[in-house]
Amino acid sequence: MQAIEQILPESPRVTVLRPGALGAGRAILLWVQRAQRATCNHAANVAVELANRLRLPVIAVFCLTPSYPRATWRAYHFMAEGLQEMPGAFSRRGIGWILRIGEPEEVIPALAAGTPAAAVVTDQDPLRPGRLWRERVAARLSVPLVAVETDVIVPTAYLPKEEWAPRTIRPKLRRHLPHELVPVPEPVATVPARVREGPDPVAALEELPIDRSVPPVAGLRGGATAGRARLERFIAHGLPRYHEQRLNATVDGTSRLSPYLHFGQMSPLQVALAALEAERNGVPQAAVEAFLDELITQRELAINFCLRNPAYDQYAGLPSWGQETLRRHVHDPRPVIYTLDEFAAAATHDRVWNACQRQMATEGWLPNVLRMYWAKQLLYWTRTPEEAHAIAVELNDRFFVDGRDANGYAQIAWSIGGRHDRPFPPEKPVIGLVRPMGLGALRKRFDVAAYVAEIERRAGS
DNA sequence: ATCGGCTCGCGCAA
DNA sequence: TGCGCGAAGCCGAT
Numbered sequence A: 001m002q003a004i005e006q007i008l009p010e011s012p013r014v015t016v017l018r019p020g021a022l023g024a025g026r027a028i029l030l031w032v033q034r035a036q037r038a039t040c041n042h043a044a045n046v047a048v049e050l051a052n053r054l055r056l057p058v059i060a061v062f063c064l065t066p067s068y069p070r071a072t073w074r075a076y077h078f079m080a081e082g083l084q085e086m087p088g089a090f091s092r093r094g095i096g097w098i099l100r101i102g103e104p105e106e107v108i109p110a111l112a113a114g115t116p117a118a119a120v121v122t123d124q125d126p127l128r129p130g131r132l133w134r135e136r137v138a139a140r141l142s143v144p145l146v147a148v149e150t151d152v153i154v155p156t157a158y159l160p161k162e163e164w165a166p167r168t169i170r171p172k173l174r175r176h177l178p179h180e181l182v183p184v185p186e187p188v189a190t191v192p193a194r195v196r197e198g199p200d201p202v203a204a205l206e207e208l209p210i211d212r213s214v215p216p217v218a219g220l221r222g223g224a225t226a227g228r229a230r231l232e233r234f235i236a237h238g239l240p241r242y243h244e245q246r247l248n249a250t251v252d253g254t255s256r257l258s259p260y261l262h263f264g265q266m267s268p269l270q271v272a273l274a275a276l277e278a279e280r281n282g283v284p285q286a287a288v289e290a291f292l293d294e295l296i297t298q299r300e301l302a303i304n305f306c307l308r309n310p311a312y313d314q315y316a317g318l319p320s321w322g323q324e325t326l327r328r329h330v331h332d333p334r335p336v337i338y339t340l341d342e343f344a345a346a347a348t349h350d351r352v353w354n355a356c357q358r359q360m361a362t363e364g365w366l367p368n369v370l371r372m373y374w375a376k377q378l379l380y381w382t383r384t385p386e387e388a389h390a391i392a393v394e395l396n397d398r399f400f401v402d403g404r405d406a407n408g409y410a411q412i413a414w415s416i417g418g419r420h421d422r423p424f425p426p427e428k429p430v431i432g433l434v435r436p437m438g439l440g441a442l443r444k445r446f447d448v449a450a451y452v453a454e455i456e457r458r459a460g461s
Numbered sequence B: 001a002t003c004g005g006c007t008c009g010c011g012c013a014a
Numbered sequence C: 001t002g003c004g005c006g007a008a009g010c011c012g013a014t
Helices: A042-054 A073-084 A086-091 A104-114 A128-140 A166-180 A201-207 A224-245 A258-262 A268-280 A285-308 A320-328 A340-344 A351-363 A368-381 A385-399 A406-417 A439-445 A448-460
Strands: A014-018 A027-032 A058-064 A096-101 A117-122 A145-148
Touching (some): A014 A128, A027 A042, A027 A104, A042 A058, A042 A117, A042 A145, A058 A073, A058 A086, A058 A104, A073 A086, A073 A201, A086 A096, A096 A104, A096 A201, A104 A117, A104 A128, A117 A128, A128 A145, A166 A285, A224 A258, A224 A268, A224 A285, A268 A285, A320 A385, A340 A351, A340 A385, A351 A385, A351 A448, A368 A385, A368 A406, A368 A439, A439 A448
Parallel strands (some): A027 A117, A058 A096, A117 A145
Antiparallel strands (some): A014 A145
């Protein structure tokens, strides 16, 4: 039997997680985990090309697991709406679909043995839970496992070290963009798979032991179709003035695509190509440049942080200068201390902060500039910076539809401890040299009172 | 209204 | 080894 390494495409996106000879299987399994979409998916392409060569069908599998840390009804509902579209979307490429409830390390090896599969192809995830799943599945499989990276524009293999700041990663990413910012092919399976198996994912949530205290967001729909509609709306209305308005929390000028990107319902490449297309159609270059810096530089810096720093969601993940300066001020008096529950209930003395927390709790989203203000204020109202960091992660992951995401962990590390940032003297009480961000910074960008009034109005109605 | 200075550490030039 | 410069700030001088 042929070794898997010999028939895979030579690509920095492809990693063999379990080497070996191809099994005498009847299908290639495509284990869908992070890239929950049927198009613009390099993992699906590798699976289809491999299967076509072996004259086998491709079957996509998704494991709906109840055990994901801090799994909420809100996030799972959004994800499940996306999963509902997948059997149809995959069938247009001749790919089958199986949805199973259970842990990947049980479901995937059992399915691979039962089918039987010649090999398993999956996507990549920079976060700890996804990496652990892949390790455990690889250990239990008896056929090869191949991971294909499809949720970054520039493959992470080109960035083997932890990057210091946007200015260090930007030129490295830029060098690769001419080669990476091109449409991906959409090969169709020549041996179609007709299998459609598994419960309706939204209905299946009823049975899962997830956190029901955080309900789905009213009026927000998950899935590739809703994501595409939002992308088109953003390109038409938000993108042309993005460079002027992205820090204005009272204008809906940001893309709000992060939940769709988080669950892989959209590909960042597809979004970037749409922005470049808009530039050819007359959208100002400065606007597109500012947007692509968020989508590519900042997003892939966050992914690099999570992939290369084992403490990405912990206090130890802050840079040493940040930890040291916070340490020096750990005994500075704090005017008031709140508990996690008081924060979660938006019950502080700060109306602006409470408005942020309220929007987060009801809409599962917050404009970027307010995420920073929100996180930085926690330093003043907790006993230690470790506690501030832990509370930020806890509330981020509980309430945001795009929680448990590399972007969130990087943004918290930036806000609280200056990761990817620099010191800002003079040294101030509590925060030391960490860049301050008070109401003044917000007022420079938008009408803060109008923002608070709008959130309080929505909460009252 | 705009501007420099404030600190730290990286990346590059020399 | 030196030098320029930076995720979204703040303060005070002009």
